[in-house]
Amino acid sequence: MTEVPAFSRRNFLKSASCGFGYMALAGLATQDSQASNYQNPLAPRAPHFTPRAKRVIFLCMRGGPTHVDTFDYKPALIRDHGRTVSVSGGIRGNGRALLKSPWKFNPSGQSGLPISELFPHLSRNADDMCLLNSMNTSVPNHPQSFLMMHTGEFRFTRPSMGAWILYGMGSENQNLPGYITISPPSELGGAQNYGNGFLPASFQGARIGEQGTAVANARVGNLASPLTQSMQRRQLDLLQNMNNDLLQRTQVNQDIEGVINSYELGFRMQESLPNLMDISRETQRTKDMYGIGGGPTDDFGRQCLMARRFAEAGVRFIEICHNNNWDTHGGLTQRVPQLCRQIDQPMGALLTDLKQRGMLEDTLVMWGGEFGRTPHGQGPDGRDHNAAGFSMWVAGGGVKGGMRYGATDEHGIRAVENPMHHHDLHATILHLLGFDHQRLSYRYGGRDYTLTDIHGNVAREIMA
């Protein structure tokens, strides 16, 4: 993939020395003093302090992944298999029997991080991973917690974390959306999960595809011109001439200049975005590494590879949503291996690939879902929702590898050591990106809002 340089007016003037927009821009350049009033809302901005991470890739697992079968090793659960539990305080399944994981955990990497045997590929990256074993959230219901995970709130409409991050940092590449979400679900709060809430609309996530559709078939609307390229260039020259005339007439400046700019950028996005989404130019070796080429890993592999390409091109926040459902109330022994199989190789490839390219150090990769599942069984072969304790993991972006942060109790029911609520995760992500979560605020309706509201503790121990 060719590197797309960050946009600057002068660069563009040079590179577009003929054709599209040239006349209009040449006209503009003569009145730079006024033109400079225009402020691109997506221009890169400096955070509060030196960031460890510059971008985020969030691997979103909807449905509530079972933590005791994946990343939270609980020997006592094996020992006490079959014992009934007594739980209260909103935790589901009082009186049900503990159900040991049907899968072994292997010490992985130099650090010996215990990871389920269901992740043979990913476990090779253990030394880059920090398991967050003390995650917890407020409500064991999908829609509320999915919104909580994405926006820090489920009662009211609030901006999504990606929107907050883009608002805080701006975008590194003006030819692309700064925030992309791939295959998001239409329920569980739908567009609110990548929405801008009360922030300006330029900070919302650009959606590619939708849950339930293979990402290979996903298209972004309005990128393909119905005209030939030369015709479109002619049309844009005419258009920019007209816009420039208006600018000269009214000298109103930043609004009209914004429109002129938006056409410049849009024109180039037509090229850059489909190119980035087109993974056919990747080597066969790369595609094999991600498990692309049919089979269970194809879809998530494509998502992961696209995520890497977007990250490389300077997209600030990329979320990819596993096109499946981790809500394993039943069929645990059959479904969990399938789910893990679909994502294991692609995730391992993503971490390895980022590392090889020197990008893992400033790219925060984050895995997880809205909550976890009960260590006690539900029916003969399932687990119920559990918001009191579950696991996520993070890698890269200035995070310590080969580490377990926090812990659930001996069976994995409840986070007991360094409990980390979704709010704390948000505070920590913002910190890694160089923001004090209490200061990254936006005034709306007479109040300064933040992603974490009155909550949020930064988990400094996980920082490298």
Place this chain on the structure above:
Amino acid sequence: MKSLLVASLALFVGSASVASVQAQPKAGKGMEFFEAKIRPVLVQQCYECHSAKSSKIKGGLLLDTKAGVLAGGDTGPVIVPGKPGESLLIKSLRHQGLKMPPKNQLHEGIIADFVEWIAMGAPDPREGAATKGYKTMTLAESKNFWAFQPVAKVAVPKTKNTTWARGPIDSLVLASMEAKGLTPSAEATREVLIRRVTFDLIGLPPTLEEIDAFVKDSSANAFEKVVDRLLASPHYGERWGRHWLDLARYAETNGNADNIPFPTAYRYRDYVINAFNTDKAYDRFITEQIAGDLLPIKDKKERDAALTATGFLALTSKPRAQNNPDYKHDLIADQIDVASRAVLAMSVMCARCHDHKFDPISTKEYYALAGIFDSSIMLFGNNAGKKGGKAFGYHELSDGGEAMGVRDAVNKVDCNVLIRGDAKSIGEKVTRGFPAVLKSPTEPTINRSQSGRLELAQWMTARDNPLTARVAANRIWQHLFGQGVVRSPDNFGSLGEKPTHPELLDHLTTRFLDNGWSHKKLIKEILLTKTYQQSSAHHDANYKTDPDSMYLWRMPVRRLEAEAIRDAVLAVSGKLNRTPMKGSMIGSAPAKKKAIGGAEESTHRGVYQAMLRGRPLPEILALFDIANPNLVVAQREVTTVPAQALFMMNSPFATEQAKYFAWRVLENKTLDEAGRVELAYRMALGRSATESERQRAIDFLQAARMSQGTVGSDVSPWIGFCQTLFATAEFRYLQ
């Protein structure tokens, strides 16, 4: 903030700090003890919410100065020096009653340090007043705050230029211009003026016939005739009703966790459109929406309207009730929020959890209002999700239809204060009533056998309520000039903006009241001013002094709203369906929540397109910043992003409508190419093409034909040209 950061780094977080603090030997008495044992814990565990630098100060309590500690918070003193047993702080640390810190109980060793410290008499070197670090307003101070002053009768100011002003509005604007050394602009051309006023009043471009008629009309009241025609148009309500729907967070699905449809919400939409078309007095309009069900009613039609109006309070996005002990109060908070911000431009909702620091609204006053809504039942409509067989109820209308809304509950109750908004921390009971900041001698007393919504509406719409009419007059100005006289149209409080022309605002408000709360009359008065009719032309000297035209030396150039851009495209292409939509695009959607996809678009006006929460809105509307239907929106965003450019260049909508537009242009077989270019310009932009524009267009068309090897009869170059007109900045900006 820096100190917090340093302290946290030094101490670490959570259990690690507990261990380290406990492991240290007991320090000496007095200040040393404070420094060693107390200050670090305060900094680390408490300052987040209880210091001048907190982004939100909780419970009105500041623990970063000695004075703050001694002053206590919303629930009273937190320590009694020398008496740890009587100190709320110790009880809270032990999580007896209040729980502090809320998430983690501190180690008993630390609590013991606090007991010891208070027993010592709470020595504390942190002198200085408790500085809250933000602007606060007490009730007494609010008496002097501009927004709470009675609306003043304004004298017409004397101006140096004695010939320009046509009336008091012009004089007031001119006086403030002159004070800044600004001079007014010339009158806009008739072409510009009719385009401006037509979009402003009905959200559509003028037709060629309307333009010609106005340009040719030499009568003295030519413009007034245009204004009267537009105000009488049924499209006026579609335009101005939409402004209100933004405030009412109008939507046709619930959004949030359970995105169930509101198949009867459209009745509220139609009520609002109709209210504007009939110029319903604004005080009546508000009263119906707050308490339509409690009004004495003449006939069926009036009753239907009044019941439907209460949909205003029920159209909210409900959170899920399950696992949410705050559910009831979340709904109440939404009702208080929408009513206070839409009608009063006051943020009252903050007082749910703490006495409002910026504006003098106390938590007690919040719960006095909450009791009014707690004594009411929300009717979310019968179809709106029968969960567990329980319907949400609805108002039955005379035609057998249903409307969402509210009615009084069987039991009328006063609310208890919930300390810090926590449903489990129940405080004193508060009698239903109204905030003292807007106290009036004519204030109604709540009829205890009703909810109090009727009296709330009366209180809001009393002539001496200083906010309601001011807020409305300000919004009328805002929708005609792009910015209100107060540039924070949903916040007239201390965090809002001050009026740029305070006397003008009072004059407008007085005229609004004197004309019986009529929108149309005030709009007409404003439109007939010279101020409104100025051109947008540039003027060097004025621009240097006032680049944003805050003092209105020229007409600000404004981006059209999403609906106006969309409807204008359809109007120019000839495809706009100008009849009101009957019912809703989602009217037949099944109640099953998962059945909601994106709604189909129709060619009806934008205001009738389905507004679905949590689902993509019609693309062109979403791209051009339609109000988020989850939020109370007094002023829309104006963003300019590449996605808009891509939509105009490549979307099926843009190319399809450009094709219809091109066909219309080519329909006239008698015109030559130059004549057609002229026609296209007039249709799309409401003006003639300049000579150079005409030549450029002809060059474009010829080049397009050459590159495609096609002949003159081919439509495609024309489609490309017509699409370009839609895409221009001029098409979407109003001069």
